[in-house]
Amino acid sequence: MNLTLHVWRQASPDDRGRFVTYEALDVEAHMSFLEMLDVVNEGLEERGEEPIAFDHDCREGICGTCGMVVNGRPHGPWKRTTVCQLHMREYRDGDDIWIEPWRAAGFPVIRDLVVDRTSLDRIVAAGGFISARTGSAPDANAIPVPKAHAERAMDAASCIGCGACVAACPNASAMLFTSAKVAHLNLLPQGRPEKAMRVIDMVLQMEAENFGSCTNHGACETACPKDISVDFIALLNRDYLSAAVGRSG
Amino acid sequence: MKLDSRIPSGPIAQKWDQHKFEMKLVNPANKRKHHVIVVGSGLAGASAAATLAELGYAVTCFTYHDSPRRAHSIAAQGGINAAKNYQGDGDSIYRLFYDTVKGGDFRSREANVYRLAQLSVNIIDQAVAQGVPFAREYGGMLANRSFGGAQVSRTFYARGQTGQQLLLGAYQALMKQVGSGAVRLRPMKEMHDLILVDGHARGIVTRDLISGEIESWTADAVVLGTGGYSNVFYLSTNAMKCNVTAAWRAHKRGAGFANPCFTQIHPTCIPVSGEYQSKLTLMSESLRNDGRIWVPRNAGDGRAPNEISAADRDYYLERMYPSFGNLVPRDLASRRAKDMCDDGYGVGSSGRGVYLDFADAIERLGEEAIRERYGNLFEMYERITGENPYGQPMRIYPAPHYTMGGLWVDYNLMSTIPGLHVIGEANFSDHGANRLGASALMQGLADGYFILPYTIGDYIARHAGDPIAPDHPDVAGTVEGVKSRTARLLAMDGNRTVESVHRELGRLMWDNCGMARTATGLRTALERIPTLREEFWEDAKVVGGGGTLNQVLERAARVADFLELGELMCRDALAREESCGGHFREEHQTPEGEAKRNDDGFSHASVWGYTGEDSAPVEHREPLEFEYVTPSQRSYK
Ligand SMILES: Cc1cc2nc3c(=O)[nH]c(=O)nc-3n(C[C@H](O)[C@H](O)[C@H](O)COP(=O)(O)OP(=O)(O)OC[C@H]3O[C@@H](n4cnc5c(N)ncnc54)[C@H](O)[C@@H]3O)c2cc1C
Ligand code: SF4
Ligand code: FES
Numbered sequence: 093m094n095l096t097l098h099v100w101r102q103a104s105p106d107d108r109g110r111f112v113t114y115e116a117l118d119v120e121a122h123m124s125f126l127e128m129l130d131v132v133n134e135g136l137e138e139r140g141e142e143p144i145a146f147d148h149d150c151r152e153g154i155c156g157t158c159g160m161v162v163n164g165r166p167h168g169p170w171k172r173t174t175v176c177q178l179h180m181r182e183y184r185d186g187d188d189i190w191i192e193p194w195r196a197a198g199f200p201v202i203r204d205l206v207v208d209r210t211s212l213d214r215i216v217a218a219g220g221f222i223s224a225r226t227g228s229a230p231d232a233n234a235i236p237v238p239k240a241h242a243e244r245a246m247d248a249a250s251c252i253g254c255g256a257c258v259a260a261c262p263n264a265s266a267m268l269f270t271s272a273k274v275a276h277l278n279l280l281p282q283g284r285p286e287k288a289m290r291v292i293d294m295v296l297q298m299e300a301e302n303f304g305s306c307t308n309h310g311a312c313e314t315a316c317p318k319d320i321s322v323d324f325i326a327l328l329n330r331d332y333l334s335a336a337v338g339r340s341g
Numbered sequence: 342m343k344l345d346s347r348i349p350s351g352p353i354a355q356k357w358d359q360h361k362f363e364m365k366l367v368n369p370a371n372k373r374k375h376h377v378i379v380v381g382s383g384l385a386g387a388s389a390a391a392t393l394a395e396l397g398y399a400v401t402c403f404t405y406h407d408s409p410r411r412a413h414s415i416a417a418q419g420g421i422n423a424a425k426n427y428q429g430d431g432d433s434i435y436r437l438f439y440d441t442v443k444g445g446d447f448r449s450r451e452a453n454v455y456r457l458a459q460l461s462v463n464i465i466d467q468a469v470a471q472g473v474p475f476a477r478e479y480g481g482m483l484a485n486r487s488f489g490g491a492q493v494s495r496t497f498y499a500r501g502q503t504g505q506q507l508l509l510g511a512y513q514a515l516m517k518q519v520g521s522g523a524v525r526l527r528p529m530k531e532m533h534d535l536i537l538v539d540g541h542a543r544g545i546v547t548r549d550l551i552s553g554e555i556e557s558w559t560a561d562a563v564v565l566g567t568g569g570y571s572n573v574f575y576l577s578t579n580a581m582k583c584n585v586t587a588a589w590r591a592h593k594r595g596a597g598f599a600n601p602c603f604t605q606i607h608p609t610c611i612p613v614s615g616e617y618q619s620k621l622t623l624m625s626e627s628l629r630n631d632g633r634i635w636v637p638r639n640a641g642d643g644r645a646p647n648e649i650s651a652a653d654r655d656y657y658l659e660r661m662y663p664s665f666g667n668l669v670p671r672d673l674a675s676r677r678a679k680d681m682c683d684d685g686y687g688v689g690s691s692g693r694g695v696y697l698d699f700a701d702a703i704e705r706l707g708e709e710a711i712r713e714r715y716g717n718l719f720e721m722y723e724r725i726t727g728e729n730p731y732g733q734p735m736r737i738y739p740a741p742h743y744t745m746g747g748l749w750v751d752y753n754l755m756s757t758i759p760g761l762h763v764i765g766e767a768n769f770s771d772h773g774a775n776r777l778g779a780s781a782l783m784q785g786l787a788d789g790y791f792i793l794p795y796t797i798g799d800y801i802a803r804h805a806g807d808p809i810a811p812d813h814p815d816v817a818g819t820v821e822g823v824k825s826r827t828a829r830l831l832a833m834d835g836n837r838t839v840e841s842v843h844r845e846l847g848r849l850m851w852d853n854c855g856m857a858r859t860a861t862g863l864r865t866a867l868e869r870i871p872t873l874r875e876e877f878w879e880d881a882k883v884v885g886g887g888g889t890l891n892q893v894l895e896r897a898a899r900v901a902d903f904l905e906l907g908e909l910m911c912r913d914a915l916a917r918e919e920s921c922g923g924h925f926r927e928e929h930q931t932p933e934g935e936a937k938r939n940d941d942g943f944s945h946a947s948v949w950g951y952t953g954e955d956s957a958p959v960e961h962r963e964p965l966e967f968e969y970v971t972p973s974q975r976s977y978k
Pocket of ligand 3: 147148150157159175176
């Protein structure tokens, strides 16, 4: 099949950026979306033009490196799927595809489709951990964890830190990401001692990073490739409230 | 090159304790004055950086990723081994040790493997304390499964995302130290060279992937946790950015490279679908616990799998290896799949595939149970192939996956360059000629949490020198070297893309230094690679400039190093006139087609020393001695 791509090109953070149109010819249905871009890029390179910069690594939907908005949807049209796992059998000959970077104040564009997401790391550094000095841990079975709690924590821990939730949110809020990390750790007995501090510190950092606030749109959950539920946001709010009360009281 | 393995004396079970007692300690008050550079933030690098900072050292951690959490360890699916014996099925430290030495086909160091088995239990404790949500039983205790040919259930797992969860644990520990200022994190900086001063590793030179700036960094010691080199094959299960540059640059500065030809081909990956293929996707080995592998009994049987009756199917692993069946080690499973396809029994449009069938397991346990165990893997398979594995068998084929070879290290994890320590997949230790499933995560974390942080103290206590001025001639000289190499790459303006050269190298390596190797094939590759390397430097092209994010330049610098490594791998494979583990020389096989070792001639690690651009590398040997596990012909019949 042959496709027409409209790709956001932006040479640097200061460049204003623009859409540039490319023809993607002889695309095969079995290709992944990123392999389709590879072929376009190799063609550009052969002609001595600079290829489209986009970030990616594992191409298995687990590292969270890839991310672009495809026809208005973060990671493209497939549910629970990162853009690296999207395959071209989704498209038909003659389709037009619009490709843009994540757009959010918390994620400045570095080049073309590559954005700076180090803000998410700083949120984790603020409190997204359990302090457990190496070598000090008790036997792993010393504290039983009910299966249901472990599973729920695992649901939250499946977040890959891609930032699609931020890109999807009309306020560019990082609430889904932050709540997933808070929930993962706060749901486990091991995470309880630092529970209150964790939620307050992480939320403060999130606010310091130019992310907008959450107004319960739920667009984040729809865009999330890992099915992270907005229920975790409710959990965060509950933990935050009780931590704030605990602090003032 | 002197190879002193520094294996402590005494009975194997006491070596590590004894060694810890004998190591020199650094005065706690002085630790913050000592600076350690850690390159890599995978399981090995992140756990080491976090623990070193906890101990009080000043640490700087580098990664070419935008976040430490993206290191390739994140992709590990199946699980991590530990000799906890929580299932009471007869496991022990000694059994894990024994299995690992045997699984590695008697080409690893006994003392290291024993220590690894000992520390495996501490890793699980540590991970659980950090909040790693391992699978649990209804009673709240940790669940286990058997994995990768083990006959006991010693594998801990977090759905099909064990690497992700372990890495997030280490990453969070690291970020805590970053938050408190104990670790300086330097993402998007790629190491391009190692700085030596008076023969000791004292720093690195990096290129900033966003600004293009080339900078030097100095320290008391350097740690590489930079992962494996399977991408020399172009197509592999590794992430797209995995590369050998850090290890290769260290090799060129004097670090011995051990057993480069020991690579692992994983039996269960999704087959190649076309020329545009950019990487291969692993389907976790755990699938072999419930999936049955077969091919049609009649070569060229073009019917759909579900139309082929049981009588017309050949469950060849069950037939050939009645006691291990589908759970034989990776090297065997891979080679048998290749044999089947070579003989014309392969399935799928390319004929390079075999079936992995869950119909019986679904019948026995129900679809729900299978979904709970492997749901995410099945989903991934369907996304990639468009086929539903609940309704029809998966198609799988072997693919390059892991590299047992790497920089040689002693018992302290120090390379042949004093001060340069190497951890995780980047070193050569522990797995011999074949790695068992669920043991790389274990090794990376044992190295990073529990070994390196102590052994590096011994080095620092003995050797810490004066701080090095940024204008020291050895620093400035190394920076200049990186600048001129980068300029040379940027000036390349030929007709070939960097990708096309990498693809060609990959095919050469796969055909001649892949699953089965012959002297003739290896010689062919050894002739072609140097000319391909010349073509790269003369006829490839790098578009774009050096002062911005330039992904073509990044790839070109990595491919240039693969073009040198590939040659060394073939040389090593040619020199090793035996078959062992993943290294299969067709000239050396038993009548049944199994790997035939030559213990009299090759019971050693081959450690290659770099001698210059125009001269051949020199092979040194570390003899291996087996006091506890007597080498035998592996048999999985
Ligand atoms: C698909 C897949 C599944 C696997 N499943 C399992 C499993 O179930 N069980 C198991 O035990 N093992 C498994 N393995 C193997 C295991 O995951 C790896 O061997 C292990 O995670 C490697 O960890 P590492 O820390 O050594 O390296 P990596 O995780 O690869 O980390 C390397 C780090 O080094 C950095 N780096 C590299 N070069 C440079 C440079 N020049 N400059 C700056 N930074 C650099 C990278 O940015 C990265 O941070 C699997 C491997 C793959 C590919
Ligand atoms: S919550 Fe979902 S969308 Fe947001 S970073 Fe995590 S995985 Fe990505
Ligand atoms: S490239 Fe890793 S999630 Fe897409």
